[in-house]
Amino acid sequence: xxxxxxxxxxxxxxxxxxxxxxxxxxxxxxxxxxxxxxxxxxxxxxxxxxxxxxxxxxxxxxxxxxxxxxxxxxxxxxxxxxxxxxxxxxxxxxxxx
Numbered sequence: 001x002x003x004x005x006x007x008x009x010x011x012x013x014x015x016x017x018x019x020x021x022x023x024x025x026x027x028x029x030x031x032x033x034x035x036x037x038x039x040x041x042x043x044x045x046x047x048x049x050x051x052x053x054x055x056x057x058x059x060x061x062x063x064x065x066x067x068x069x070x071x072x073x074x075x076x077x078x079x080x081x082x083x084x085x086x087x088x089x090x091x092x093x094x095x096x097x
Contacts, residue, residue: 001034001090002054006072008081009046018048018079025071032059050075050083053090060087 010018022038034053041047050072054060064070069077076083 001093002057002060003088003090004052004054004060004072005049005086005088006052006076006083007047007049007086008076008079008083009044010048010076010079010081011046014079014081015040015048018075018081021075021078022050025075028071030059030063030071032056032062048076048081057089 019038026036032055034055035051036053037049037051039049039051041049052072054063073083073085
């Protein structure tokens with residue numbers, strides 16, 4: 001599995017737009033998407049992240065090959081923010097549910 005992390009600083013006046021865009025965006029799930037989270041920093045009030053877990057690097061690559069703007073990037077752009085992307089391999093995972 002791999003995890004993508006998109007992060008951007010979003011002005012307070014755009015927080016509602018960000019949350020609305022996220023709620024709309026998650027209605028359309030890409031193949032291979034396992035989990036996604038919209039998180040807000042408690043320390044840096046304007047820092048937001050979208051964490052997404054993908055079933056495999058291949059699933060992520062397939063989504064990126066589509067030629068469309070990735071959904072997470074568009075979510076931040078709808079809130080007038082330009083995100084930075086990081087990609088991580090998930091080395092270990094524990095699900096407690």
